[in-house]
Amino acid sequence: MNKVLVIGAGGVGSVVIHKMVQLSDIFADITLASRRIFKCDEIAASVKERTGVTIKTAEVDADDVEALSALIDKLGVSLVVNVALPYQDLNIMDACLKSGVNYLDTANYEPRDVAKFEYSWQWAYQQRFEEAGLMALLGSGFDPGVTNIYTAYAKKHLLDRIDTLDILDCNGGDHGQHFATNFNPEINIREVTAPVHHWEKGEWVTTPAMSNKQPFDFPAVGEKNMYQMYHEELESLVKHLPEIKRARFWMTFGDAYIKHLEVLQNVGMTRIDPVMYEGKEIIPLQFLKAVLPNPGDLGKTTKGKTCIGNIMTGEKDGKEKTVYVYNICDHEECFAEVGSQAVSYTTGVPAMIGAALMLSGQWSGKGVFNMEQLDPDPFMDMLNKHGLPWEAHELDKPLDF
Template identity: 70%
Template sequence: MSKVLIIGAGGVGQVVVHKCAQVPEVFSEIHLASRTKSKCDAIAKQVKDRWKRDVQTHALDADNVQETVALIRKVKPDLLLNVALPYQDLALMEACLETGVDYLDTANYEPKDVAKFEYKWQWAYQERFQQAGIMALLGSGFDPGVTNVFTAYAAKHHFDEIRELDILDANAGQHGQHFATNFNPEINIREVTAKGRFWENGEWKETEPLSVKQSYDFPEGIGPMNIYLMYHEELESLARHFPTLKRARFWMTFSDNYLKHLEVLQNVGMTRIDPVDYKGCKVIPLEFLKALLPDPGSLGPLTKGRTCIGNIVKGTKDGKEREYYIYNICDHQQAYAEVGSQAISYTTGVPAMIGAMMMLTKKWSKPGVWNMEQFDPDPFMDALNKHGLPWTEVFLKG
């Protein structure tokens, strides 16, 4: 029986609260905090109506360390579950250090003024978390998160040596909007417009944004889709923790319509993250664009279709070449029917709940700052099947 404090009331936060409410034997008390308390109250009402669970809500500026410290001391949670913005990771980790509370997030830290997300800032907390006797679990979403666990599971059960890894993230859903992002527009566009980056033969190699593409025929009737080479943060930790990797890449699908709109927005400067002067005011174009675009939360009832996210792993087993594909397919409408959010939020929120469950039940427990692949994958993999993200594995060779 444990108490959890969830920070962030967006689409992912909504899923996390719903999923925690479904596991009362672990999450006996749920607290939800956000800058806008009314968002928390709306989620709390959903959960009360659907699952007959009470959720206590709080207003919080997650950038303010002392404000978070005060809330932690008031609530006395066993775990702080961070599904706020990645800009706020370090402030929330500082609050956990000051109060001696375990920490979990779904995305690594990114400075507000530089579109560069990497683990170095959070890995630097390793010694302080160890000395405090508390644990931080980084990137407990799907990618990063489940894809890391998929890799660890493949290494444990199916490979003696992993040499190549391709992570494929396909969204075959349609929402009918001219241009919209399935999660926070600011984070999404910063990520997509960044240079591609992949690991090969012991070094990082860069490509121009979305300049490398190929077609992949996705399983279970989804069919062929264009996939684009991008950088994604799980590559950094996987290359570090699987030293036999000769190549690791991340691919994501985008519709031609999305890319056309994005190109125009880039060309006119609407994706810039540096301030511009407008009538005596400093305006960041991307933040203004975010205010114009549909709220990702509003896409839930509109979105139809499925996602398919998984890993293609190549290496050897018992001296023979092996190629292996492990993936999850998630239906947008089924996710919305269960928790009121589409599959993009669902595939991030469910693993966040499962990661919290691993920590609170002590199946994953070790002071310090850790990535998902550094723990036994088996209990997490079992929980995916039980809590809405069943996985399929296929041996393509060997």
């Protein structure tokens, strides 16, 4: 019987649990753990009400390797699904090695005091996981995650060679708030305000944050302004598909979001270094997170759709070809099914699918793996079956920007 431990009781963790109980033949025994057990109990109550399935809950500090390892041993799980904060990735990986269990996450490690996406810390675990006979799957969310799989699928079925890759992430939803982030505010704002890196002709090119804006007409959403950003899947994709000459990541933001973010930056509220306040050190961005709306509560009011996908240009049978592979997800439909908005849904469903493929043995290996290193076909098939259907279309020409 497969036993799994999910760490993290935010919006993504809730989706993961709600989707896992739909596959009882794979996820026979599920425990949800977090530093705040009452959040786990709330999710467990929702699952019980919606599906009649009972899951276990536990309290654990994911920064405490010894305590987490003890919990893993007590539960007897074979897989840990990490949907906690990316700061905790390495500690959770250490606990998995200590207890001899497989590992999965949705976002790469980053240190608390530096807003920096980099896989080097986790890739450094390759030998330890390989020697232990264990598998660590990195980035099984949407972006990273599904976007990596889209690239691998295109290389396997649609293009003989990929020359350019553009990942386009559009959230066309409206939550009715003056300013709110659709996932953890601290992580979101760190991403948006960081310098931009993109891959061009064998090297990383750096530009200022939010300095490159392009309009794009998204399927089922319409025209939105998108801004070039850096995202971690670019690093792994250009490593594992070195043929790629240019790789970029884009995300849409409304004018109101940009205006609020500029003001918050100008007054120092997005800082991640400590400042003294009434004799105590506080991190301005963490304080801002505390006063902003909880992303997990936005599902009740969010309407509209997301559209996330890859535009890839390369060669097929000796001719230039451009393909667009994408998913459209409806916020209200997600909330009706699992009580969460689409941003949490699009991350949580791929985490469940990655876990299912590992537990069923369709994906296996020893060491540390990024998504594009594995067979994309079973993952793409499960996306269609479990709420994230995809479309693939040939475009008339490459992007003109």
